[in-house]
Amino acid sequence: xxxxxxxxxxxxxxxxxxxxxxxxxxxxxxxxxxxxxxxxxxxxxxxxxxxxxxxxxxxxxxxxxxxxxxxxxxxxxxxxxxxxxxxxxxxxxxxxxxxxxxxxxxxxxxxxxxxxxxxxxxxxxxxxxxxxxxxxxxxxxxxxxxxxxxxxxxxxxxxxxxxxxxxxxxxxxxxxxxxxxxxxxxxxxxxxxxxxxxxxxxxxxxxxxxxxxxxxxxxxxxxxxxxxxxxxxxxxxxxxxxxxxxxxxxxxxxxxxxxxxxxxxxxxxxxxxxxxxxxxxxxxxxxxxxxxxxxxxxxxxxxxxxxxxxxxxxxxxxxxxxxxxxxxxxxxxxxxxxxxxxxxxxxxxxxxxxxxxxxxxxxxxxxxxxxxxxxxxxxxxxxxx
Amino acid sequence: xxxxxxxxxxxxxxxxxxxxxxxxxxxxxxxxxxxxxxxxxxxxxxxxxxxxxxxxxxxxxxxxxxxxxxxxxxxxxxxxxxxxxxxxxxxxxxxxxxxxxxxxxxxxxxxxxxxxxxxxxxxxxxxxxxxxxxxxxxxxxxxxxxxxxxxxxxxxxxxxxxxxxxxxxxxxxxxxxxxxxxxxxxxxxxxxxxxxxxxxxxxxxxxxxxxxxxxxxxxxxxxxxxxxxxxxxxxxxxxxxxxxxxxxxxxxxxxxxxxxxxxxx
Numbered sequence: 001x002x003x004x005x006x007x008x009x010x011x012x013x014x015x016x017x018x019x020x021x022x023x024x025x026x027x028x029x030x031x032x033x034x035x036x037x038x039x040x041x042x043x044x045x046x047x048x049x050x051x052x053x054x055x056x057x058x059x060x061x062x063x064x065x066x067x068x069x070x071x072x073x074x075x076x077x078x079x080x081x082x083x084x085x086x087x088x089x090x091x092x093x094x095x096x097x098x099x100x101x102x103x104x105x106x107x108x109x110x111x112x113x114x115x116x117x118x119x120x121x122x123x124x125x126x127x128x129x130x131x132x133x134x135x136x137x138x139x140x141x142x143x144x145x146x147x148x149x150x151x152x153x154x155x156x157x158x159x160x161x162x163x164x165x166x167x168x169x170x171x172x173x174x175x176x177x178x179x180x181x182x183x184x185x186x187x188x189x190x191x192x193x194x195x196x197x198x199x200x201x202x203x204x205x206x207x208x209x210x211x212x213x214x215x216x217x218x219x220x221x222x223x224x225x226x227x228x229x230x231x232x233x234x235x236x237x238x239x240x241x242x243x244x245x246x247x248x249x250x251x252x253x254x255x256x257x258x259x260x261x262x263x264x265x266x267x268x269x270x271x272x273x274x275x276x277x278x279x280x281x282x283x284x285x286x287x288x289x290x291x292x293x294x295x296x297x298x299x300x301x302x303x304x305x306x307x308x309x310x311x312x313x314x315x316x317x318x319x320x321x322x323x324x325x326x327x328x329x330x331x332x333x334x335x336x337x338x339x340x341x342x343x344x345x346x347x348x349x350x351x352x353x354x355x356x357x358x359x360x361x362x363x364x365x366x367x368x369x370x371x372x373x374x375x376x377x378x379x380x381x382x383x384x385x
Numbered sequence: 386x387x388x389x390x391x392x393x394x395x396x397x398x399x400x401x402x403x404x405x406x407x408x409x410x411x412x413x414x415x416x417x418x419x420x421x422x423x424x425x426x427x428x429x430x431x432x433x434x435x436x437x438x439x440x441x442x443x444x445x446x447x448x449x450x451x452x453x454x455x456x457x458x459x460x461x462x463x464x465x466x467x468x469x470x471x472x473x474x475x476x477x478x479x480x481x482x483x484x485x486x487x488x489x490x491x492x493x494x495x496x497x498x499x500x501x502x503x504x505x506x507x508x509x510x511x512x513x514x515x516x517x518x519x520x521x522x523x524x525x526x527x528x529x530x531x532x533x534x535x536x537x538x539x540x541x542x543x544x545x546x547x548x549x550x551x552x553x554x555x556x557x558x559x560x561x562x563x564x565x566x567x568x569x570x571x572x573x574x575x576x577x578x579x580x581x582x583x584x585x586x587x588x589x590x591x592x593x594x595x596x597x598x599x600x601x602x603x604x605x606x607x608x609x610x611x612x613x614x615x616x617x618x619x620x621x622x623x624x625x626x627x628x629x630x631x632x633x634x635x636x637x638x639x640x641x642x643x644x645x646x647x648x649x650x
Contacts, residue, residue, distance in 0.1 A: 070505040074472040081476030229461040238464035
């Protein structure tokens with residue numbers, strides 16, 4: 001039987017209440033999850049994650065490796081190499097860095113590598129506004145790499161969730177052998193607020209074959225056990241289409257179809273474990289359901305409260321998982337809603353996903369590099385109620 | 386697989402079969418390709434050094450060179466996206482320093498799309514052996530010009546002759562800080578094996594440029610003849626560093642220097 005699964009880890013940081021920046025909380029979450037390899041390249045507004053990891057790895061000194069690479073391509077490439085050597089690896093960047101990393105994200109999907117990639121989104125396209133928040137990368141994170149793959153994307157809305165969801169990102173990456181993105185934004189990344197550091201965290205460790213056990217690393221199970229380099233498995237790892245032992249099968253229709261369909265199945269057969277949403281004031285009939293994620297959901301919650309004070313039956317569905325898209329949860333939530341509003345710091349990217357379930361949904365979109373405020377969402381609620 | 390029960394003299398053809406996934410043969414290489422000679426030289430160097438093959442990781446990129454180790458070597462192999470093998474190797478080596486990491490790439494892979502990773506790994510002097518199978522052409526994609534194609538050479542994308550100057554990869558990597566740098570061709574097989582053995586045991590960034598023949602895409606377009614004529618081309622074109630030191634610039638015109646450019650004292 002292969003080994004791996006859930007364990008309990010003691011938090012390296014003393015438990016208690018801290019006042020921390022979102023980026024720093026993300027770094028602490030990674031460390032708590034057992035991250036022992038970090039490669040990065042400087043970029044605003046994600047650099048603080050790298051600074052904090054660099055400092056903390058030195059303090060902890062338990063065989064953790066930090067390296068500043070020559071570019072973002074090198075960062076993600078070395079993380080994937082490290083993950084195949086058995087490490088729990090992470091990198092963090094912003095939109096321009098994600099754009100550079102995407103080819104290698106596809107390699108991580110193809111070779112089924114657990115790796116965590118943090119995107120502290122800023123206004124774009126291109127260099128855009130380095131210190132201004134946006135949510136313009138949420139489609140890119142899923143569909144940016146070429147080919148037809150699946151990833152998991154989580155969206156934190158608080159400093160607490162920068163910690164909690166980074167741990168969750170590692171757990172899901174290890175559980176499903178897939179790259180997991182944390183889709184943060186500048187506002188959540190640079191915000192400071194209090195968070196609770198627990199005494200222990202539950203982490204999922206990748207399932208590996210036992211010493212001497214020969215199991216196919218790319219088949220034979222929905223999520224095959226993953227050996228590491230140097231353990232005598234003589235691994236054949238390739239981004240080309242391959243069979244269950246890693247032999248290239250570059251003209252086999254069956255090998256290609258079976259890989260792509262398993263990549264989808266291993267995510268979509270486990271939606272219960274992956275998809276998380278938060279419902280606020282969603283009981284009974286609703287005049288307006290607001291669907292939001294990330295920092296925007298904070299303004300949305302304030303606006304929903306304010307609307308209820310004015311007698312409007314408003315509710316909030318907060319998407320903590322963006323991909324796979326929470327279709328079932330949304331379909332359930334819109335059953336008793338007369339109108340649906342999707343505020344986003346982009347021109348309506350997740351709106352279309354919502355419209356697949358509720359075609360009359362309307363967006364409130366802001367792309368000027370500023371966060372969406374509660375009064376703006378209140379105004380939009382008023383208009384569509 | 387046990388590599389200890391081998392028969393045959395170290396470095397012999399019989400001996401190196403144990404390192405190969407023979408079920409993947411015949412290779413993807415064209416007749417007369419120099420990469421097979423390089424592959425044999427590398428395995429002979431490993432065999433003569435009696436390295437533990439199961440603790441070795443071979444990282445390659447995209448192109449003909451990417452096939453030298455993957456899938457043919459019966460060790461851990463990582464076949465990465467184009468240009469990135471050194472970056473992947475960096476992560477694997479840092480995460481598990483007990484791995485002996487060897488990168489095999491071509492001139493397109495390591496010097497063009499992956500040039501940035503090459504100079505930075507050399508600058509860091511990270512312990513790994515990087516072998517550049519330099520055939521001066523993009524072979525797999527149909528014969529386009531590379532950063533090491535000689536000036537004037539004909540390729541699919543330089544039909545009037547290459548107007549650009551080629552990289553001297555050894556100078557480039559030495560300048561970037563590599564602590565072992567050597568160049569030989571697939572004609573100079575014994576000195577090549579000696580250089581590979583030094584590189585494989587070097588405690589830092591070791592770079593070996595191997596001039597490799599591509600009769601199909603390079604030789605044909607530049608009228609260099611078939612496989613054997615291309616080997617003789619290397620014999621005539623290459624000049625050992627020691628000899629070159631006693632020669633005038635006029636005599637060195639058009640020659641390629643071979644030998645150890647950087648080596649520990």
